[in-house]
Amino acid sequence: MSSRAHNLPATLLSSLPDGQLSHSVFKTMSETDAQLERFAWLGDELAVAIWRRDTPVAETSYNRPGHHTLSYYLDGGHRTERSELPGLYGAPKRLCTLPDWHESSWTVRGAMHFMHVYFLPEHFTRRAVVELDREPRELTLSDRTYFEHERIGHLCASLAGMSWEGADAQLRANEITHDALSHLLHAQSVPQHQGRVRGGLAPAVRRKLADYIEAHLAKSITLGMLAELACLSEYHLVRMFKVSFGMPPSTWIAARRIERARMLLKTSDQPLQQIADACGYADLSHFSHRFRDAVGAPPSRYRSIVTA
Numbered sequence: 001m002s003s004r005a006h007n008l009p010a011t012l013l014s015s016l017p018d019g020q021l022s023h024s025v026f027k028t029m030s031e032t033d034a035q036l037e038r039f040a041w042l043g044d045e046l047a048v049a050i051w052r053r054d055t056p057v058a059e060t061s062y063n064r065p066g067h068h069t070l071s072y073y074l075d076g077g078h079r080t081e082r083s084e085l086p087g088l089y090g091a092p093k094r095l096c097t098l099p100d101w102h103e104s105s106w107t108v109r110g111a112m113h114f115m116h117v118y119f120l121p122e123h124f125t126r127r128a129v130v131e132l133d134r135e136p137r138e139l140t141l142s143d144r145t146y147f148e149h150e151r152i153g154h155l156c157a158s159l160a161g162m163s164w165e166g167a168d169a170q171l172r173a174n175e176i177t178h179d180a181l182s183h184l185l186h187a188q189s190v191p192q193h194q195g196r197v198r199g200g201l202a203p204a205v206r207r208k209l210a211d212y213i214e215a216h217l218a219k220s221i222t223l224g225m226l227a228e229l230a231c232l233s234e235y236h237l238v239r240m241f242k243v244s245f246g247m248p249p250s251t252w253i254a255a256r257r258i259e260r261a262r263m264l265l266k267t268s269d270q271p272l273q274q275i276a277d278a279c280g281y282a283d284l285s286h287f288s289h290r291f292r293d294a295v296g297a298p299p300s301r302y303r304s305i306v307t308a
Helices: 025-030 121-125 128-132 150-161 167-188 203-215 223-230 234-245 249-267 272-278 284-295 299-306
Strands: 035-041 047-063 068-076 095-098 103-119 139-141 144-147 189-191
Touching: 025 047, 025 103, 035 167, 068 121, 068 150, 095 150, 103 150, 103 167, 121 139, 121 167, 128 167, 128 203, 139 167, 150 167, 167 189, 167 299, 203 223, 203 234, 203 249, 223 234, 223 249, 234 249, 249 272, 249 284, 249 299, 272 284, 272 299, 284 299
Parallel strands: none
Antiparallel strands: 035 047, 047 103, 068 095, 068 103, 095 144, 139 189
C-alpha cells in the first residue's frame, strides 16, 4: 500500500506548531519511495508505522519536524548513513531518536525495513517529575543515530510483532509504547537548549507537592491544601504549578490517580472497589467512567487485556 495514500492523524498534526505540519517525519517519508506497510493510531496522540524501502541511492532530509520520532530497524539499513555522521550505518535492532527540533540529512542505499513511533514532546517529558525529579521544561529527547538499548529494542520488537487491529490490540500496543517512552526518558533525555530556567516552583517545593499528592491520592486534595503547603496564594500556586509540572494541579492529580489505578490493575488482584478507594474516586461508577475516558476501556476490561 503506497504511503502517499495516508496522512499522519489529524490529532497529532494539529498539535504541531504552525508552519511545521509540512515537516513531519511521516509526511517526509510519504514523499519518498518508501512503502507504508502498517500504520496505527494508539490513543494518547501516539502513532506507529512500519515502512519498507529499497532504493539504489536517495537523499532524505528532516527539518525540525515538531514532534519526536523513535526509529527501530527491523532489517537492512546496512548502507544507510546520516550525512553528518559518515561511515556510521544502520543495522537490525539499531535505534535512532529524532527530536522535534532536530535537522538531519540521510543517504539511503539498498533495502531497509523499519518502524517509527511518533509522539509529542509532552509524552516524553510529562513523566520527568515522577521518574527523574525534574521539571518537564528542563528536558528534551536527545538526537541519537544508530544506538542499541536492550530493553527499548525488546519493546520495539514486541510492538512491531503484534497486531494493531482493534481496540484491545491498540490498548496493548499503547501500554508497550508508554513503557518504551519511560525507558527512553531515562536513557536519552538531555537538557533543553535554552538559558537559565526562570519562574515556577523551587525544586524543594515542587518535590514536597509531588510527594504530598502521591501520598494522598486516596483522599480529597484541594487547591487550598496545596497552596498552604507551598506557602503561596491559590492564584500563584496554580500559575507556578503549571510551569513546574507542565499542567494545572487538578489535571496533574487526575493523571496521577489514573496512573495509580493502571498500576494496581496490572500488578494486583484487588477488587475494583478497593482500587477506586485507593485512588480517591467517590464510587465505583465514577472510577469506571473516569478510567474509561482516560484509557479507552473500563477498568475490568483493561485488567483482562494487559494481564492476559
